[in-house]
């Protein structure tokens with residue numbers, strides 16, 4: 001995805017630092033537990049939740065199966081409504097298109113609506129390289145941008161920050177981007193929000209170009225839909241003269257009517273709200289109302305390849321609600337940065353290695369960043385079986401196998417570094433497939449039990465560094481059975 | 490009634506007491522227990538780590554070992570979930586990849602005959618009071634594969650609540666994973682340990698003497714942490730509590 005994340009250490013090393021950071025863990029624990037409890041209550045209010053979930057899954061699956069057809073329909077509808085559609089195969093192409101569109105307006109700054117797709121392609125960095133300043137207007141994104149930081153959560157990118165940290169960032173950085181933070185500035189949420197409001201207002205009123213993503217695109221009508229909680233997005237979507245939306249091709253739904261499902265499941269799953277505070281929809285352009293020019297950049301960037309994988313394609317159903325992050329016990333301890341991607345948590349662990357491939361150390365480690373506890377699957381409003389995809393991707397990492405890369409079917413080699421593990425798995429399999437040998441092994445173990453060390457070498461050390469080993473019994477179950485039950489009593 | 494015991498490799502080698510407890514318990518309830526000696530490991534460690542091909546022979550072995558048995562009982566939620574949820578998929582994949590339909594059939598036939606211990610007791614035998622006696626304060630951790638994979642629901646708690654002398658106390662955050670996760674425990678030791686530490690802290694806070702579970706792999710991780718911390722709390726498999734009686738207390 002973006003250059004920002006290259007050279008990330010593999011997940012276990014990245015997580016180690018986070019686990020030791022007490023402030024981070026406390027911030028994360030507090031935030032995720034609050035939202036997960038609220039979500040559970042909001043979801044429990046709907047008697048037909050299971051049916052909504054099944055319907056959302058079905059609509060997405062259907063759309064993905066016929067995505068080619070729906071995308072063409074979408075293109076025709078957007079064009080007919082006065083918009084212009086651009087197709088981008090990868091991040092570079094998308095960045096080039098957006099940069100050229102902005103330069104063509106003669107402007108050198110854009111306001112941005114919070115968007116995962118533009119983060120995925122590293123648009124802000126690409127714009128900066130072309131001399132264009134991109135201002136994030138979502139409060140949490142603003143905190144991340146001002147703090148020269150990286151987002152760590154899909155919905156709440158600054159979830160790893162507490163109020164005092166945010167106040168310090170505002171104080172130190174707002175001045176260099178525009179209107180400085182008012183003095184004195186406390187860490188009360190209302191004061192912080194007011195500081196951001198004043199700072200951002202200046203930008204909204206000046207901006208001629210806005211860049212957004214979209215939560216949904218309706219093929220039938222060419223309508224774009226953005227859901228947000230602050231209203232900043234609506235300012236960007238209505239005030240500027242030119243609007244450029246960069247959207248992943250999987251965000252398509254066939255009909256306007258289909259929104260009925262997601263406008264119920266998305267807010268409840270993400271912010272635990274019954275209804276979304278600001279839902280903005282726009283269809284092409286309308287004279288005298290809203291932006292005069294609208295450009296839609298349809299982003300592939302690994303999505304068609306993901307679509308070609310029968311087990312993995314379900315990850316494209318994701319509506320980025322972040323419910324899976326908030327219930328994930330691994331995310332809670334490791335933090336979002338450890339995932340080395342704009343998509344952290346359970347969905348990131350299955351999406352990143354599919355969009356980017358399993359070639360890098362971080363991408364090869366992500367499918368293992370889970371205990372397979374299944375909490376993510378349980379809450380997912382489109383029923384993505386994340387544990388199933390994780391196991392499937394683990395197989396790809398250790399055994400290699402067929403994948404589609406840039407539309408071409410290729411066979412991946414197993415990732416490096418699993419040779420010893422593969423040998424151990426094979427040895428274990430051989431032993432376990434021969435109960436006679438297994439029994440002999442168990443007896444050896446029992447005889448040597450007094451020699452059992454407190455700390456193991458090699459991979460076993462990872463266990464004994466923090467945990468005692470089970471004590472080896474004098475007799476295996478198998479031997480007990482043979483002694484007690486096999487012979488007539 | 491007859492049932493075959495699938496003791497699982499972990500219990501066979503490291504926790505024979507759990508297997509023995511299941512035999513005692515089932516026999517006390519009038520079930521004749523078979524132990525097919527050809528059984529070994531369900532293949533879960535291999536499969537979950539990404540070694541589906543290494544798991545395949547073990548799937549075949551397990552399916553064969555229990556071919557003639559109407560009821561297969563296992564004191565491990567995660568091994569039961571492996572057989573029930575993943576065996577059919579492994580068989581299907583093998584057939585798709587041209588390794589015959591035999592494995593697919595055997596795996597699909599075994600899946601519905603496998604019962605986790607508490608399912609067998611509550612659903613098949615129809616008992617919740619198994620006549621056990623265990624005069625201790627106990628808190629119960631529902632392992633993820635039993636909880637979400639099998640949907641065991643309140644079966645374990647109902648069985649525990651019916652034990653004479655037993656004082657069952659709630660475990661805060663019970664449904665959160667303990668951090669074991671098979672090879673996760675060694676591949677991501679820091680996160681695994683952090684999760685386990687939170688779990689044993691919650692368990693210790695209940696004032697219980699015993700942390701009970703229905704999966705010895707999770708318990709090995711938690712007990713390992715408890716013992717490293719010199720905690721007076723002990724981890725114990727549910728089967729051992731249910732097998733204990735006034736006449737024959739826990740050995």
Ligand code: SF4
Pocket residue numbers: 269317318319320321322323324325347376379380381382383384
């Ligand atoms: S995977 Fe499911 S739960 Fe997670 S963000 Fe996507 S839609 Fe939400």
